[in-house]
Amino acid sequence: MQVSEYKPRIVAFCCNWCSYAGADLAGNNRLNYPAEVKIIRVPCSCRVNPSFVLRAFQRGADGVIICGCHPGDCHYTSGNYYTRRRMAMLFSMLEYLGIEKERTRVEWVSAAEGAKFAATMNDFVETVAALGENKRLEDLRCKR
Amino acid sequence: MHNKDNVTERVLRISGVNARRCMKCGKCSASCPSYDEMEYHPHQFVYMVESGDVEPLLNSRSIYKCLTCFACVDRCPRGVEPVKLVEAIRLEVIREQGANHLRADDVPAKIDEDVPQQLLVSAFRKYAK
Amino acid sequence: MKVSYFPGCTLKTTAKELDAYTRASAKALGVTLEEIENWQCCGGVFTTANDEIATKLSSIRALTEANAKEQPLVSVCSACHNVIKQTNRAMQTDADFAFRVNNYMRMQSDTYTEYHGEARVMHFLELLRDEIGFDKVAAAVKNSLKGKKIAAYYGCLLLRPGKTMQMDDVENPRIIEDLIRALGAEPVIYASRNECCGGYVALDSPDSAAKQSRKVLDGAISAGADLIVTACPLCRYNLIKNGKSDIPVVYFTELLAEALGVKETEDAQ
Amino acid sequence: MPRIGVFVCWCGSNIAGTVDVSTVSEAVKNEQGVVFSTNYQYMCSQSGQDIIKNAIRKHNLTGIVVCSCSPRMHEATFRKTAAAAGLNPYMVEIANIREQCSWVHKDMLTGTQKAIVLTKAAIAKVNLNSPLTPGESPVTKRALVIGGGIAGIQTALDIADAGFPVDIVETKPTIGGKMAQLDKTFPTLDCAACILTPKMVDAAQNDKIRIYSYSEVEEVNGFVGNFDVKIRRKARYVKEELCTGCGLCTEKCPQKKVPNEFNMGMDNRRAIYIPFAQAVPKVATIDADYCTMLKTGKCGVCSKVCTAGAIDYKQKDEIITERYGAIVAATGFNPISMDKFDEYAYSQSKDVITSLEFERLTNAAGPTAGKLLRPSDGKHPHTVVFVQCVGSRCAAAEKGKEYCSKICCMYTAKHAMLIRDKYPDVEVYVFYIDVRTPGKNFDEFYRRAVEEYGVHYIKGMVGKVSPEGDVLKVQASDLIANKQLHIDADLVVLAAAIEPDKSARSLATMLTASMDTNDFFTEAHPKLRPVESPTAGVFLSGACQGPKDIPETVSQAGAAASKVIGLLAKDKLIGNPCIAHSDEMMCNGCSSCERVCPYGAITYVNKEFRMPDRTTLVRRVASVNEAVCQGCGACTVACPSGAMDLRGFTAQQIMSEVDAICK
Structure with missing residues (x-):
């Protein structure tokens, strides 16, 4: 019971062309997912600087997910490939620092995949909730 | 029952062949100089291993007809290397069943x-x- | 130049002349063949199964010895060359295989140094073409073979698998033809020159091997050849056995020795 | 100090049903910068927009947050509203509290809390917004089409038809490309020349079209709307404006042993030549590699016979520079070399030919005047074997191509049918892996070859072709019958895979257009922008983008033309202001950003900086071409010094959103 009480803080970066539209579609279809997921719109997943992810953890996020167009479908041709490589490196570094790899994720969600967006978020929130709070990187000086 | 899956798996492992790459063009069989001596032909070796149906191959004289001339290897457009499957199946018979030919x-x-x-x-x- | 030389079992028995003519020709062309010490039989055929270690160790021993001497490893028998070259390639490309081989070899000898296919493996034909040069060979010819129409027979082992052997275009080779030209004779091109002679199947199903050999023989004969040359004792055996006396089949080194004028010398006996 | 207004929309009950809108507008009142906050039933309605406009004016707002539906829905609307009230439209941020809040949560408390957080994030961001103005650049109203095959011709005709001038650059002495070499076309069997040559003439006669034949693009600078292109007009040693195309020189030239590339080398031409009768421009060209006069200075026959005085042995290459608003790549394809497939004996027998050679062999204007004769001995063949997929669908990159060449199934059916139609005595075998005929009337066409013309289609590949005497022994698989077949053929035709023309790679480098691993040009989006390159102002037409048949090429050519027309119709280009920008003081000139930019929008310039001690220092710094940058942001992350940032989505802005969400 205690696990379900706890509400993790999730930051979701969504690219404007595919995943943000996919999230909109989830809304259009009234597909529920937890309110803990807050979306930040970026033009392309490759705009997500690893420092944004670090910042989120520093400020107390419990999980960070980056959503982009499927490989080959990037609006900017190759942005999601950069994302994939950059985040693979970042995530392994984070794991080394003690941030469980389940707290970070890159997913490809197209503008047509409202259902996938909702399912992904449900799954991600559940996974992160099971891990409990992220205390490893949280900077208590930033806490209000 | 003979554990078919284990044999297939072993054949795939020791041959190092990825049978799924086969696109069923038949160029291996078109190139095989021993074709007419064989009951099962090179493309069938690939297909039968891919589908896990290795048993008939183990019992076929076809495995002794291969000349290991590598024509199928050189001409396969997909890099499947059928000769390696024939070799692996023959070894399977010789090693596992001790059936020296x-x-x-x-x-x-x-x-x-x-x-x-x-x-x-x-x-x-x-x-x- | 000095090279390491792997003769192979057949060259010490039924194919003594292949060995002798090779040595005589090499000497005439200024190449010293240093026979690998205590070489062991290559096994005749390369086993493609990647879990076979023991059958490939004789090649490894020869390769590492040549490598230690910083010499290319030269053989003249197609089968030996094929087995050694394929083994060497496996050492270069299959890390798992190389790991296991190196472990095994280390157990055998304290002085063994890790090997990853560094040695250069050459067939005697490649030595003639790439190191000596067919132009030099041509210049050394004493008895030109002018007027002879000779069919080169490659068989399968010299050329295939092409990715590994890298001797020549697998489907349209020319290395032996170029040698034939260098010796003053006229090469005869026919389609079955890179088809298998029937190989080791000759023991199990002589009939099917005979069919293969016949195809080669008929191809060469109908193309107007007076003579077939080959590099492989098994090819020669199969062709002679199934060719009756339709056409002579000789080793290319015999031809070479003849043209260089060393066939009757002491070196070739 | 920012003065921010917050406008929370009810969207009827769409938002207000799950989000307590007044709580939201109340809760953010004390956020940094907020001076005004309200809610209303329909913010996007006229009266809702009036509320926003009035508040902007009344409260001197410097930024607004509209809490409403998705920005993909109404961001443009509210930006216009802001602009109407005198606020820079990029000072508007949207908090998406409908699609991403009220519609996905059921519970009022949850919805309201989340809406508050989303609003706070938007407020945090808008605090850091700065007014943005889209850049403008002029458009040169002239297009360049590179490649004069059917793709290039059609693109040029369509652009010219819309009234814009267009130049075609073709490396060969004539336009026409591969289609000019074809005999009949599938699936209708109309003659290629009959439908192509009128188009070539149209192009030549159109006063909007200039044809630079025997010319190559040498250098491309600039960007969309303003490309400066250097074109090398190769010396053809014939004055184009004087030559009448009478052809007398090509008959009198004593050098008769030049392989005729138009006939795939199956016959010879002279050293001075006109590629074919309908060539455009119909002008002779001297082949410098073979011309005795050019090589030794002794001959001059062509000059003597030319009554127009058009021969000029002293002609030199000429470089011209032109400015274009748009560039279309239409560089086409070639069959791959058959060197690596000698199991089919292409290099061993003259009677093993490629399909393109076969086209010439059946063409009435070809080396045999259209009669089906074996190249080796000129005899009539009785058995013809076609081999499909030679080099196509081949995983070994050093030999062939992994892709399907797409056109071979259909042209082989055509060839087989043409033979059986003219020579019913000839047996025709087609060896195939799969017969791929998706296309209008395509499968019907293939079935006709089988059912009406009696072509033997055999599933299986050919393993080896052995030339023996004057027959070609074909050893092949019949996979359905599970047999190995041995056929004595008189002629073997190989359906060679096709690959992009070799010139495409250097052209792509000049254009900063991207290519795939096979050297086909990459489209901006594989589904939605198939005729645009990711590089703005560069468009793709025909087989340079991927294997294509004629109908597809023509429709793509038209599509590329319409995109070009759309661009040239503009007087100026208005850019997206949300693009990358480099802080020159921070840039260390490392080139990381340049390497990741998919558009080639970043260049490096040497710039003089005034130092605090009044000395000057020249440093290499990144410079973003605002007309080319599309604003993806890849460079911002690649930049190690933090100099590169993305306007509208700055690192500061995004981090402020992160902070607001994590509070």
Whole structure:
């Protein structure tokens, strides 16, 4: 019971062309997912600087997910490939620092995949909730 | 029951062949000089291994007909290397079932005085453990 | 130049002349063949199964010895060359295989140094073409073979698998033809020159091997050849056995020795 | 100090049903910068927009947050509203509290809390917004089409038809490309020349079209709307404006042994030549590699016979520079070399030919005047074997191509049908892996070859072709019958895979257009922008983008033309202001950004900086071409010094959103 009480803080970066539209579609279809997921719109997943992810953890996020167009479908041709490589490196570094790899994720969600967006978020929130709070990187000086 | 999956798996592993790459064009069989000697042809080896149906191959004389000439390897457009499957299946029979296809006792009757060493060592390597 | 030399079992028995003519020709062309010490039989055929270690160790021993001497490893028998070259390639490309081989070899000898296919493996034909040069060979010819129409027979082992052997275009080779030209004779091109002679199947199903050999023989004969040359004792055996006396089949080194004028010398005996 | 207004929309009950809108507008009142906050039933309605406009004016707002539906829905609307009230439209941020809040949560408390957080994030961001103005650049109203095959011709005709001038650059002495070499076309069997040559003439006669034949693009600078292109007009040693195309020189030239590339080398031409009768421009060209006069200075026959005085042995290459608003790549394809497939004996027998050679062999204007004769001995063949997929669908990159060449199934059916139609005595075999005929009337066409013309289609590949005497022994698989077949053929035709023209790679480098691993040009989006390159102002037409047949090429050519027309119709280009920008003081000139930019929008310039001690220092710094940058942001992350940032989505802005969400 205690696990379900706890509400993790999730930051979701969504690219404007595919995943943000996919999230909109989830809304259009009234597909529920937890309110803990807050979306930040970026033009392309490759705009997500690893420092944004670090910042989120520093400020107390419990999980960070980056959503982009499927490989080959990037609006900017190759942005999601950069994302994939950059985040693979970042995530392994984070794991080394003690941030469980389940707290970070890159997913490809197209503008047509409202259902996938909702399912992904449900799954991600559940996974992160099971891990409990992220205390490893949280900077208590930033806490209000 | 004979564990078919294990055999298939072993054949795939020791051959190092990815049978799924096959696009069923038949160029291996079109290139095979021993085609007419075989009951199962090179493309069938690939297909049967891919679908896990190795049993008939283990019991077929076709595995002793392959000349290991590598024509199927060089001409396959997908890099499947059927000869390696034939070899792996033959080894499966020789190793696992101990069924040597060639016995030393039978050799003298088969040879003449000109037979090069090479023929004997090759044949033993191919047909016996 | 000095090279390591792997003769192979057949060259010490039924194919003594292949060995002798090779040595005589090499000497005439200024190449010293240093025979690998205590070489062991290559096994005749390369086993493609990647879990076979023991059958490939004789090649490894020869390769590491040549490598230690910083010499290319030269053989003249197609089968030996094929087995050694394929083994060397496996050492270069299959890390798992190389790991296991190196472990095994280390157990055998304290002085063994890790090997990953560094040695250069050459067929005697490649030595003639790439190191000596066919132009130099041509210049050294004493008895030109002018007027002879000769069919080169490659068989399968010299050329295939092409990715590994890298001797020549697998489907349209020319290295032996170029040698034939260098010796003053006329090469005869026919389609079955890179088809298998029937190989080791000759023991198990002589009939099917005979069919293969016949195809080669008929191809060469109908193309107008007076003579077939080959590099492989098994090819020669199969062709002679199934060719009756339709056409002579000789080793290319015999031809070479003849043209260089060393065939009757002491070196070739 | 920012003065921010917050406008929370009810969207009827769409938002207000799950989000307590007044709580939201109340809760953010004390956020940094907020001076005004309200809610209303329909913010996007006229009266809702009036509320926003009035508040902007009344409260001197410097930024607004509209809490409403998705920005993909109404961001443009509210930006216009802001602009109407005198606020820079990029000072508007949207908090998406409908699609991403009220519609996905059921519970009022949850919805309201989340809406508050989303609003706070938007407020945090808008605090850091700065007014943005889209850049403008002029458009040169002239297009360049590179490649004069059917793709290039059609593109040029369509652009010219819309009234814009267009130049075609073709490396060969004539336009026409591969289609000019074809005999009949599938699936209708109309003659290629009959439908192509009128188009070539149209192009030549159109006063909007200039044809630079025997010319190559040498250098491309600039960007969308303003490309400066250097074109090398190769010396053809014939004055184009004087030559009448009478052809007398090509008959009198004593050098008769030049392989005729138009006939795939199956016959010879002279050293001075006109590629074919309908060539455009119909002008002779001297082949410098073969011309005795050019090589030794002794001959001059062509000059003597030319009554127009058009021969000029002293002609030199000429470089011209032109400015274009748009560039279309239409560089086409070639069959791959058959060197690596000698199991089919292409290099061993003259009677093993490629399909393109076969086209010439059946063409009435070809080396045999259209009669089906074996190249080796000129005899009539009785058995013809076609081999499909030679080099196509081949995983070994050093030999062939992994892709399907797409056109071979259909042209082989055509060839087989043409033979059986003219020579019913000839047996025709087609060896195939799969017959791929998706296309209008395509499968019907293939079935006709089988059912009406009696072509033997055999599933299986050919393993080896052995030339023996004057027959070609074909050893092949019949996979359905599970047999190995041995056929004595008189002629073997190989359906060679096709590959992009070799010139495409250097052209792509000049254009900073991207290519795939096979050297086909990459489209901006594989589904939605198939005729645009990711590089703005560069468009793709025909087989340079991927294997294509004629109908597809023509429709793509038209599509590329319409995109070009759309661009040239503009007087100026208005850019997206949300693009990358480099802080020159921070840039260390490392080139990381340049390497990741998919558009080639970043260049490096040497710039002089005034130092605090009044000395000057020249440093290499990144410079973003605002007309080319599309604003993806890849460079911002690649930049190690933090100099590169993305306007509208700055690192500061995004981090402020992160902070607001994590509070």
